[in-house]
Amino acid sequence: MKIKQEVNDFVKRSLDRHLRLAVTGLSRAGKTAFITSLVNQLLNSSTQDNLPLFESSRNKQLLGAKRIPQTNLMVPRFDYDLAIEQLNATPPQWPEPTRDVSEIRLAIRFTPKKGARRLLKSTATLYLDIVDYPGEWLLDLPLLDMSFEEWSQSQMQLLKGEKAGSELRSTLAKQWLVKLNHFDMFAPANENRVAELAKAYTDYLHACKDAGLHWVQPGRFVLPGELIGAPVLQFFPVEIETDDNGKPVTEIKRSSGYAMLRSRFNEYKKKIVKAFYQEHFSTFDRQIVLVDCLQPLNSGYDSFMDMSGAISQLMQSFKYGRNSILKRLFSAKIDKVLFAATKADHVTPDQHVNMVSLLQQLVHEAWQHVSYEGIDMECISLASIQATMPGYAQAGETTLQAIKGTTLAEETITLFPGEVPPKLPQREYWQGNGFEFYQFRPLVIPHDQALPHIRMDKALQFLLGDKLR
Ligand SMILES: Nc1nc2c(ncn2[C@@H]2O[C@H](COP(=O)(O)OP(=O)(O)OP(=O)(O)O)[C@@H](O)[C@H]2O)c(=O)[nH]1
Ligand SMILES: [Mg+2]
Structure with missing residues (x-):
């Protein structure tokens, strides 16, 4: 037995x-x-x-x-x-x-x-x-192969609207760029000043998200979880001139604000990005x-x-x-x-x-x-x-497919929300056309x-x- x-x-x-x-x-x-x-x-x-x-x-x-x-x-x-x-x-x-x-x-x-x-x-x-x-965490993967200088340069292109499709970002970044202009990165590091600018940079990333943009870096800045306020989430890109080897042309003192930003960036890569992939x-x-x-x-x-x-x-x-x-x-x-x-x-x-x-x-x-x-x-x-049920709606003589649901404002509606393009739409698609997809509350x-x-x-x-x- x-x-x-x-x-x-x-x-x-x-x-x-x-x-x-x-x-x-x-x-x-x-x-x-x-x-x-x-x-x-x-x-x-x-x-x-x-x-x-x-x-x-x-x-x-x-x-x-x-x-x-x-x-x-x-x-x-x-x-x-x-x-x-x-x-x-x-x-x-x-x-x-x-x-x-x-x-x-x-x-x-x-x-x-x-x-x-x-x-x-x-x-x-x-x-x-x-x-x-959060999928945003996967957006940080390329950071692992970038130096602080490379990352700064790529972000600056976005912030200044130099990359295709980055106009909206550059509009949202204007105020922050003005603040950055007043930051002397070669002067001795001032933690409070760095924290202040990092907060403003994070606000800019949130503004991107609120405007419907998803690709924000560093991803953990907008979803900090328990790391909220930690220095590892307090850095930002800067404008820096580099030589052929990608090193700054100006001598960087270890006590400078620049050195602080660079070491936090490296720490972020190691302790956050790499750790997520490994653990x-x-x-x-x-x-x-x-x-x-x-x-x-x-x-x-x-x-x-x-x-x-x-x-x-x-x-x-x-x-x-x-x-x-x-x-x-x-x-x-x-x-x-x-x-x-x-x-x-x-x-x-x-x-x-x-x-x-x-x-x-x-x-x-x-x-x-x-x-x-x-x-x-x-x-x-x-x-x-x-959250909706499929059905039909009458438009004059024709019967159309429709969906019926209750909106978040507790209004029950039947509608045809529009066509989903089968291919990646061109810019013209939004001119005049537009999509109207409602949000519905869950069914009872x-x-x-x-x-x-x-x-x-x-x-x-x-x-x-x-x-x-
Ligand atoms: N109609 C409909 N709406 C959905 C469905 N799934 C999600 N939603 C809507 O999308 C919203 C976000 O869904 P969540 O499941 O919270 O999304 P999430 O990815 O967990 O969002 P975060 O945790 O904020 O990153 C919900 O509040 C709903 O309004 C679905 O199957 N049908
Ligand atoms: Mg969720």
């Missing part, structure tokens, strides 16, 4: 699997909504039938899922209960914005169907860690990148181009080639990356195809490179938490029902399907 039990335990252990799934996207892309829905769908999977595209759910292999304590005790817990509480409020509300990395762990029990596992007629468990982290990123097995294409379409050309740049930048983190920065830091593990255009319920179902092709274009260039490195990639559109859902969604099952199939066979 005892031996049988031991054999069973052994078999069970060898069938169990672990997977670390990372969820990222730029601010407001829909990360919290996605994780909340993913956890909710899995917790309800044994009793509800709303995941037809998720093979193990369709085949009734999923026995159930429960939350268990996470193993990484240094990272805050993803607050699933709070998110559900807010979605169940009267009227329902979207979960609060989140600002830092967090994680949650699920144990998913299933009946394996294939090969040896089937013969053993055992059940197995997939331990799934889901990690939520977090290197542990991920799979990645989903959430992209809100609709908000930049609403905001205009600059915002869209900026988002496009940020996505290409973000893709660099999946370049595992021989000469990549990442290769020097750790050996790659990620084998699947899913790109998902979120909030698909903001447009009519006939526009979902366009959402996917637009997203494919956004990631196209880097896509080719990544698939070359052997990572499996896919683009889909989804709504983690569906009975407490015992899983959250309504669009294609969460497809995402689950891509990300977990092969681990639950």
